[in-house]
Amino acid sequence: MxxxxxxxxxxxxxxxxxxxxxxxxxxxxxxxxxxxxxxxxxxxxxxxxxxxxxxxGPGGGTIPAKLGEQIAVAVADRNACEYCLAAHTALGRKAGATPAEMSTAQAGESADPATAAALRFALQLVEQRGQVSDADVAALRAAGFNDGQIVEMLAHVALNLFTNYVNVAFAVPVDFPGVKLLK
Structure with a gap:
């Protein structure tokens, strides 16, 4: 294409x-x-x-790179963005994630409770168009995230929506090793 x-x-x-x-x-x-x-x-x-x-980047966010990449693959799969799924799977591996961790993150899941909470929140933001509740934010705090990290999670989702939409809308050819969408 x-x-x-x-x-x-x-x-x-x-x-x-x-x-x-x-x-x-x-x-x-x-x-x-x-x-x-x-x-x-x-x-x-x-x-x-x-x-x-x-x-x-240097001096950037406080969310670990691995978690940022796990959020990215979950969002990419929900938006059927093959480009971002491939790119962030590769970047996640570079950030120290195992193939299994990236695969489960793609499904919005993790064996790590904090990562699982972050992925649930990220997908709620996507699926509910930002309409989350007090309880959703409280669940992240209970998982150990501070308010700055919670805001950063939303920023990661927003960035990934931008990149997903660019790649899907403009049919940008994938130039990373392909990863199969779950849907």
Whole structure:
């Protein structure tokens, strides 16, 4: 399948996207297709890359990278985003998750009670369009998360909705090892 928007290359990158794509390339050792699609808009690329950096860059969020990737695969599976499922499964492995941990996270589950609570909350946000209750937030506190971490979980979900929608809406070709959706 061909992407519905061009995947910019080094020769046709908008000037406002060049430096950011160089940073993406430096971080990944390659320029993933998703970023090449988003680079059509320097503003959108800046927003996406800034969001990634704020949550996972140096001095970034307090949620461990492994949990962020587990949230990402759960959200990707719910949104039928093959691109994000593949990318975040690979990134989760890089963050120390086992194949079994990533597979169960994809289903929104975990043997670890805190991770299970975070995944339940993330999927509630997606499925209920942000409509969660006092009890849902209290369950995260009871699982050991502080308010900053709870807000970060919502930020991870929001970032993943952005990336899922980019990849699904624009049919961005997957350039990570494929992972089968559960649905």
């Amino acid at each position: 061909t992407s519905r928007v061009p995947l910019v290359s080094a020769t046709d990158t908008p000037a406002g996207s060049r430096a950011l794509l160089d940073a993406v390339h430096g971080a990944f050792g390659a320029t993933p297709n998703m970023f090449r699609a988003v680079a059509n808009s320097p503003a959108a690329l800046q927003a996406m890359w800034g969001f990634f950096g704020a949550l996972s």
